[in-house]
Amino acid sequence: MMQEVLSGYELVFIIDLVLSLAAGFIIGTERESRGKDAGISTHSLVITGAMLFTFLSMRVDPSSQSRIAAQVVTGIGFLGAGLILKEGSTVRNLTTAASIWFAGAVGMAFGFGYHIIGIIATIVSAVIPRMAHYSRKRPGSTNDKD
Incomplete structure:
Protein backbone atom coordinates (compact mmCIF):
# COMPACT_ATOMS: atom_id res chain seq x y z
CA MET A 1 0.00 0.00 0.00
CA MET A 2 2.69 2.51 1.03
CA GLN A 3 4.70 1.66 -2.07
CA GLU A 4 1.74 2.69 -4.23
CA VAL A 5 1.47 6.05 -2.47
CA LEU A 6 5.22 6.81 -2.57
CA SER A 7 6.02 5.81 -6.10
CA GLY A 8 8.03 7.83 -8.56
CA TYR A 9 7.28 11.52 -8.32
CA GLU A 10 6.05 11.51 -4.72
CA LEU A 11 9.31 10.17 -3.31
CA VAL A 12 11.34 12.66 -5.34
CA PHE A 13 9.01 15.43 -4.17
CA ILE A 14 9.48 14.46 -0.51
CA ILE A 15 13.27 14.56 -0.93
CA ASP A 16 13.03 17.97 -2.63
CA LEU A 17 10.69 19.20 0.11
CA VAL A 18 13.02 18.12 2.94
CA LEU A 19 16.04 19.69 1.21
CA SER A 20 14.08 22.91 0.56
CA LEU A 21 12.96 23.20 4.18
CA ALA A 22 16.50 22.54 5.44
CA ALA A 23 17.91 25.15 3.07
CA GLY A 24 15.26 27.68 4.14
CA PHE A 25 16.12 27.02 7.76
CA ILE A 26 19.86 27.49 7.18
CA ILE A 27 19.59 30.67 5.11
CA GLY A 28 16.75 32.06 7.22
CA THR A 29 18.66 31.45 10.45
CA GLU A 30 21.57 33.48 9.10
CA ARG A 31 19.26 36.39 8.24
CA GLU A 32 17.41 36.22 11.58
CA SER A 33 20.72 36.19 13.46
CA ARG A 34 21.39 39.58 11.86
CA GLY A 35 17.98 40.92 12.91
CA LYS A 36 16.39 40.91 9.45
CA ASP A 37 12.62 40.58 8.97
CA ALA A 38 12.93 37.99 6.20
CA GLY A 39 14.05 34.98 8.20
CA ILE A 40 13.36 31.28 8.50
CA SER A 41 9.67 31.34 7.51
CA THR A 42 10.17 33.65 4.53
CA HIS A 43 13.18 31.81 3.16
CA SER A 44 11.58 28.41 3.71
CA LEU A 45 8.44 29.49 1.88
CA VAL A 46 10.37 31.07 -1.01
CA ILE A 47 12.65 28.06 -1.48
CA THR A 48 9.85 25.52 -1.11
CA GLY A 49 7.51 27.51 -3.36
CA ALA A 50 10.16 27.88 -6.06
CA MET A 51 10.91 24.17 -5.79
CA LEU A 52 7.22 23.27 -6.10
CA PHE A 53 6.62 25.50 -9.13
CA THR A 54 9.73 24.12 -10.81
CA PHE A 55 8.91 20.54 -9.88
CA LEU A 56 5.39 20.88 -11.28
CA SER A 57 6.54 22.67 -14.43
CA MET A 58 8.76 19.70 -15.23
CA ARG A 59 5.86 17.25 -14.85
CA VAL A 60 2.97 19.25 -16.29
CA ASP A 61 4.66 20.50 -19.44
CA PRO A 62 7.99 18.71 -20.01
CA SER A 63 8.40 20.33 -23.43
CA SER A 64 8.45 23.80 -21.85
CA GLN A 65 10.06 23.40 -18.44
CA GLY A 75 7.79 36.85 -9.07
CA ILE A 76 10.56 36.50 -6.53
CA GLY A 77 12.27 39.58 -7.94
CA PHE A 78 9.04 41.50 -7.33
CA LEU A 79 8.88 40.14 -3.76
CA GLY A 80 12.48 41.20 -3.14
CA ALA A 81 11.84 44.67 -4.55
CA GLY A 82 9.20 45.16 -1.87
CA LEU A 83 11.85 44.66 0.81
CA ILE A 84 14.21 47.38 -0.42
CA LEU A 85 13.85 50.71 1.36
CA LYS A 86 15.46 54.01 0.43
CA GLU A 87 15.86 56.42 3.30
CA GLY A 88 17.55 59.59 2.10
CA SER A 89 20.85 58.52 0.58
CA THR A 90 20.80 55.14 2.36
CA VAL A 91 19.46 51.95 0.79
CA ARG A 92 18.38 49.26 3.26
CA ASN A 93 17.56 45.55 2.91
CA LEU A 94 19.34 45.16 -0.41
CA THR A 95 21.22 42.10 0.84
CA TYR A 114 20.11 19.38 -8.90
CA HIS A 115 20.36 18.50 -5.22
CA ILE A 116 24.13 18.86 -4.76
CA ILE A 117 24.10 22.24 -6.50
CA GLY A 118 21.24 23.36 -4.23
CA ILE A 119 23.09 22.22 -1.12
CA ILE A 120 26.31 23.98 -2.17
CA ALA A 121 24.35 27.14 -3.02
CA THR A 122 22.67 27.03 0.40
CA ILE A 123 26.05 26.94 2.13
CA VAL A 124 27.32 29.77 -0.07
CA SER A 125 24.23 31.84 0.71
CA ALA A 126 24.77 31.45 4.45
CA VAL A 127 28.50 32.26 4.22
CA ILE A 128 28.46 35.31 1.91
CA PRO A 129 26.75 37.70 4.37
CA ARG A 130 29.33 36.67 7.02
CA MET A 131 32.32 37.52 4.85
CA ALA A 132 34.38 40.54 5.79
CA HIS A 133 33.38 43.62 3.83
CA TYR A 134 35.72 46.20 2.44
CA SER A 135 34.15 49.57 2.98
CA ARG A 136 35.53 52.89 1.88
CA LYS A 137 33.52 55.94 2.75
CA ARG A 138 33.13 58.45 0.01
CA PRO A 139 32.65 62.10 0.93
CA GLY A 140 28.97 62.76 1.55
CA SER A 141 27.85 59.13 1.55
CA THR A 142 26.67 56.73 4.25
CA ASN A 143 27.36 53.04 4.55
CA ASP A 144 24.58 50.59 3.74
CA LYS A 145 24.05 48.53 6.87
CA ASP A 146 22.10 45.52 5.62
Whole structure:
Protein backbone atom coordinates (compact mmCIF):
# COMPACT_ATOMS: atom_id res chain seq x y z
CA MET A 1 0.00 0.00 0.00
CA MET A 2 2.69 2.51 1.03
CA GLN A 3 4.70 1.66 -2.07
CA GLU A 4 1.74 2.69 -4.23
CA VAL A 5 1.47 6.05 -2.47
CA LEU A 6 5.22 6.81 -2.57
CA SER A 7 6.02 5.81 -6.10
CA GLY A 8 8.03 7.83 -8.56
CA TYR A 9 7.28 11.52 -8.32
CA GLU A 10 6.05 11.51 -4.72
CA LEU A 11 9.31 10.17 -3.31
CA VAL A 12 11.34 12.66 -5.34
CA PHE A 13 9.01 15.43 -4.17
CA ILE A 14 9.48 14.46 -0.51
CA ILE A 15 13.27 14.56 -0.93
CA ASP A 16 13.03 17.97 -2.63
CA LEU A 17 10.69 19.20 0.11
CA VAL A 18 13.02 18.12 2.94
CA LEU A 19 16.04 19.69 1.21
CA SER A 20 14.08 22.91 0.56
CA LEU A 21 12.96 23.20 4.18
CA ALA A 22 16.50 22.54 5.44
CA ALA A 23 17.91 25.15 3.07
CA GLY A 24 15.26 27.68 4.14
CA PHE A 25 16.12 27.02 7.76
CA ILE A 26 19.86 27.49 7.18
CA ILE A 27 19.59 30.67 5.11
CA GLY A 28 16.75 32.06 7.22
CA THR A 29 18.66 31.45 10.45
CA GLU A 30 21.57 33.48 9.10
CA ARG A 31 19.26 36.39 8.24
CA GLU A 32 17.41 36.22 11.58
CA SER A 33 20.72 36.19 13.46
CA ARG A 34 21.39 39.58 11.86
CA GLY A 35 17.98 40.92 12.91
CA LYS A 36 16.39 40.91 9.45
CA ASP A 37 12.62 40.58 8.97
CA ALA A 38 12.93 37.99 6.20
CA GLY A 39 14.05 34.98 8.20
CA ILE A 40 13.36 31.28 8.50
CA SER A 41 9.67 31.34 7.51
CA THR A 42 10.17 33.65 4.53
CA HIS A 43 13.18 31.81 3.16
CA SER A 44 11.58 28.41 3.71
CA LEU A 45 8.44 29.49 1.88
CA VAL A 46 10.37 31.07 -1.01
CA ILE A 47 12.65 28.06 -1.48
CA THR A 48 9.85 25.52 -1.11
CA GLY A 49 7.51 27.51 -3.36
CA ALA A 50 10.16 27.88 -6.06
CA MET A 51 10.91 24.17 -5.79
CA LEU A 52 7.22 23.27 -6.10
CA PHE A 53 6.62 25.50 -9.13
CA THR A 54 9.73 24.12 -10.81
CA PHE A 55 8.91 20.54 -9.88
CA LEU A 56 5.39 20.88 -11.28
CA SER A 57 6.54 22.67 -14.43
CA MET A 58 8.76 19.70 -15.23
CA ARG A 59 5.86 17.25 -14.85
CA VAL A 60 2.97 19.25 -16.29
CA ASP A 61 4.66 20.50 -19.44
CA PRO A 62 7.99 18.71 -20.01
CA SER A 63 8.40 20.33 -23.43
CA SER A 64 8.45 23.80 -21.85
CA GLN A 65 10.06 23.40 -18.44
CA SER A 66 11.53 26.87 -18.38
CA ARG A 67 8.22 28.69 -18.97
CA ILE A 68 6.95 28.42 -15.38
CA ALA A 69 10.45 28.63 -13.94
CA ALA A 70 11.00 31.97 -15.69
CA GLN A 71 7.89 33.36 -14.00
CA VAL A 72 9.20 32.21 -10.62
CA VAL A 73 12.30 34.37 -11.13
CA THR A 74 10.15 37.39 -11.98
CA GLY A 75 7.79 36.85 -9.07
CA ILE A 76 10.56 36.50 -6.53
CA GLY A 77 12.27 39.58 -7.94
CA PHE A 78 9.04 41.50 -7.33
CA LEU A 79 8.88 40.14 -3.76
CA GLY A 80 12.48 41.20 -3.14
CA ALA A 81 11.84 44.67 -4.55
CA GLY A 82 9.20 45.16 -1.87
CA LEU A 83 11.85 44.66 0.81
CA ILE A 84 14.21 47.38 -0.42
CA LEU A 85 13.85 50.71 1.36
CA LYS A 86 15.46 54.01 0.43
CA GLU A 87 15.86 56.42 3.30
CA GLY A 88 17.55 59.59 2.10
CA SER A 89 20.85 58.52 0.58
CA THR A 90 20.80 55.14 2.36
CA VAL A 91 19.46 51.95 0.79
CA ARG A 92 18.38 49.26 3.26
CA ASN A 93 17.56 45.55 2.91
CA LEU A 94 19.34 45.16 -0.41
CA THR A 95 21.22 42.10 0.84
CA THR A 96 18.00 40.65 2.27
CA ALA A 97 16.26 41.12 -1.08
CA ALA A 98 19.20 39.46 -2.83
CA SER A 99 18.98 36.63 -0.31
CA ILE A 100 15.31 36.08 -1.17
CA TRP A 101 16.14 36.08 -4.89
CA PHE A 102 19.02 33.66 -4.33
CA ALA A 103 16.75 31.46 -2.19
CA GLY A 104 14.40 31.16 -5.16
CA ALA A 105 17.32 29.92 -7.26
CA VAL A 106 18.14 27.34 -4.59
CA GLY A 107 14.54 26.13 -4.67
CA MET A 108 14.62 25.90 -8.45
CA ALA A 109 17.83 23.84 -8.27
CA PHE A 110 16.05 21.36 -5.99
CA GLY A 111 12.94 21.38 -8.19
CA PHE A 112 15.01 20.55 -11.28
CA GLY A 113 16.71 17.74 -9.37
CA TYR A 114 20.11 19.38 -8.90
CA HIS A 115 20.36 18.50 -5.22
CA ILE A 116 24.13 18.86 -4.76
CA ILE A 117 24.10 22.24 -6.50
CA GLY A 118 21.24 23.36 -4.23
CA ILE A 119 23.09 22.22 -1.12
CA ILE A 120 26.31 23.98 -2.17
CA ALA A 121 24.35 27.14 -3.02
CA THR A 122 22.67 27.03 0.40
CA ILE A 123 26.05 26.94 2.13
CA VAL A 124 27.32 29.77 -0.07
CA SER A 125 24.23 31.84 0.71
CA ALA A 126 24.77 31.45 4.45
CA VAL A 127 28.50 32.26 4.22
CA ILE A 128 28.46 35.31 1.91
CA PRO A 129 26.75 37.70 4.37
CA ARG A 130 29.33 36.67 7.02
CA MET A 131 32.32 37.52 4.85
CA ALA A 132 34.38 40.54 5.79
CA HIS A 133 33.38 43.62 3.83
CA TYR A 134 35.72 46.20 2.44
CA SER A 135 34.15 49.57 2.98
CA ARG A 136 35.53 52.89 1.88
CA LYS A 137 33.52 55.94 2.75
CA ARG A 138 33.13 58.45 0.01
CA PRO A 139 32.65 62.10 0.93
CA GLY A 140 28.97 62.76 1.55
CA SER A 141 27.85 59.13 1.55
CA THR A 142 26.67 56.73 4.25
CA ASN A 143 27.36 53.04 4.55
CA ASP A 144 24.58 50.59 3.74
CA LYS A 145 24.05 48.53 6.87
CA ASP A 146 22.10 45.52 5.62
